[in-house]
Amino acid sequence: MKRILENIIENNRKWTKEGELASYIPELTRADKDALGICVTTLDGDEFYAGDYKTKFTIQSVSKVITLMLAILDNGKDYVFSKVGMEPTESAFNSIINLETNTLRKPLNPMINAGAITIVSLLSGENSDDKFNRILKFTRKITGNDSLNINEQVYSSEKATGNRNRALAHFMKSLDIIEGDVEEILDVYFKQCSIEVTCTDIARIGAMLANDGVLPWNNERVISREATRLVKTIMVTCGMYDASGKFAVHIGIPAKSGVGGGIMAAVPRRMGIGVVGPALDEKGNSIGGIKVLEELSRELDLSIF
Structure with missing residues (x-):
């Protein structure tokens, strides 16, 4: 496996250019554009690495999977999906158009920014600090990494420039889609996106999902089989922004990307995969990361279709 991963990384380094x-x-422009790395975590807990797998990056939209799981744990799936839809979109992840034009009168899915902000508003907690601490604690648990924390510089940068997200949130507040204080909800959202991780951390999240909600390293169930099935399905249809359909056709595994360059993938009953490549394509997905996953899926016959 290690040799396969090393070859795939080297075959696809050119794409970072x-x-x-x-x-x-x-703050994200400070990342190493040429970095490309991967970690694979099997359901036996074995881990294999290649390339720049130690590169740290902020989790960004991969965190939407984490908060979706927490919201389901807090509220049950029926209530969660009364507030957000399950439909893919051809619009960008930060689009406001869908909120005004879709007949659902709610965000189309939890993986776009409007949906993820709504999900944050559903989380239990006395205040914004309490909510974020629950997110951080849960993330540490499902990564097996108690040292995870936010990158303060990225958090400050996101908060200072997050006007599109503020527009989305205030628009949803005007439609009674979200409840609570808009700035507090957004503060939690900016913090969750700023959690700093490595490929290994997100590969372990993928392995837990691939293992139907059970942590491979200690056999602890953290979320139900039904909930993990639902989350993986949403990842397939919506996880790669408006490139999700193409990703499903060519790679065929549940995955979620983030503009920090990370892609977290879960191959049911086989493995979790974490990839980092901060250079993005026009859709906001890691350009090298997608090529790495495409070759790995072909090499190991990973597609679920």
Whole structure:
């Protein structure tokens, strides 16, 4: 496995030259554009690495999977999906158009920004600090990494430049989609996106999902089989922004990307995969990371279809 991963990383390093860093969050432009790394975590707990797998990056939209799981644990799936939809979108992840034009009168899915902000508003907690601490505690649990924390510089940068997200949140507040204080909800959202991780951390989240909600390293169930099935399905249809359909056709595994360059994937009953490549394509997905996953899926016959 290690040799396979090393070969795939080297075969696809050239693609990092074709992408760009996420400049709309200024702090993300400090990332190494040429970095490309991978970690695979099996359901036996074995881990294999290649490339720049030690590179740290902020989790960004991969965190939407984590908060969706927490919201389901707090409220049950029926209530959660009365507030957000399950439909994919052809619009960008930060689009406001769908909120005004779709007949659901709620965000189309939990993986776009409007949906993820709504999910945060559903989380239990006395205040914004309490909510975020629950997210951080849960993330540490499902990664097996008690040292995880936010990158303060990225958090400050996101908060200072997050006006599109503020527009989305205030618009949803006007439609009674979200309840509570908008700025407090957004503060939690900016913090969750700023949690700093490595490939190993997100590969372990993927392995837990691949293992139907059970942590491979200690056999502890953290979420129900039904909930993990639902989350993985949403990842397939919505996890790669408006490139999710193409990703499903060519790679065929549940995955979630983030503009920090991470992609977390879960191959049911086989493995979790974490990839990092901060250079992004026009959809906001890691350009090298997608190529790595495409070759790995072909090499190991990972597609679920």
